[in-house]
Amino acid sequence: MTTTVQDKQPAAAAANAAIERTAAYYRLKADVEDFYYHEADLIDDRRFRDWLDLLAEDISYFMPIRRNVKFGQQAARENTRRGEGMSWFDEDKWTLTKRVEQILTGVHYAEEPLSRITHMVSNVQIKAVRPDLDAPRELDVTSRFLVYQNRVEYETYTFVGRRNDTLRLTEAGWKIARREILLEQNILMAKNLTTFF
Numbered sequence: 001m002t003t004t005v006q007d008k009q010p011a012a013a014a015a016n017a018a019i020e021r022t023a024a025y026y027r028l029k030a031d032v033e034d035f036y037y038h039e040a041d042l043i044d045d046r047r048f049r050d051w052l053d054l055l056a057e058d059i060s061y062f063m064p065i066r067r068n069v070k071f072g073q074q075a076a077r078e079n080t081r082r083g084e085g086m087s088w089f090d091e092d093k094w095t096l097t098k099r100v101e102q103i104l105t106g107v108h109y110a111e112e113p114l115s116r117i118t119h120m121v122s123n124v125q126i127k128a129v130r131p132d133l134d135a136p137r138e139l140d141v142t143s144r145f146l147v148y149q150n151r152v153e154y155e156t157y158t159f160v161g162r163r164n165d166t167l168r169l170t171e172a173g174w175k176i177a178r179r180e181i182l183l184e185q186n187i188l189m190a191k192n193l194t195t196f197f
């Protein structure tokens with residue numbers, strides 16, 4: 001049998017390879033995936049107040065504006081920074097609650113009538129567990145999303161991107177303590193951003 005150079009290359013390790021793949025890990029991963037699917041259902045079913053209950057009181061909810069930059073400058077300049085300059089969202093629990101309240105008035109200009117929305121969540125990866133798998137209290141989790149939105153009759157928008165979350169375990173279950181949303185668009189193609197990610 002012939003061995004090629006490609007055969008001799010070591011397999012690339014997953015970014016979360018330090019987390020041991022035990023039964024506890026797979027149970028935790030299933031719990032996190034179920035949490036995200038439940039969150040998507042709440043938003044898609046327009047149960048916005050119930051969605052707010054999944055957010056920690058001190059949540060940081062951030063979506064930077066993505067810029068086109070020269071090769072090699074991506075890490076430093078592609079995304080706007082939290083708390084500096086402009087972003088699509090740089091919100092806390094109070095502002096997210098006000099957005100929900102505005103939609104629920106029934107007179108929100110961009111959500112009357114309400115949009116039809118579907119969230120798809122995939123590629124869920126637990127990147128860090130604190131303090132450990134036996135007693136997880138806080139997790140760093142990444143995921144990918146595809147959000148389809150239809151408004152009125154013919155307006156349709158598709159949002160694709162990544163989320164970097166910190167989940168915190170509370171007496172009421174998992175809560176989102178931090179969410180960074182990386183939308184894979186430089187120019188926003190939709191007329192507005194009224195959905196939640």
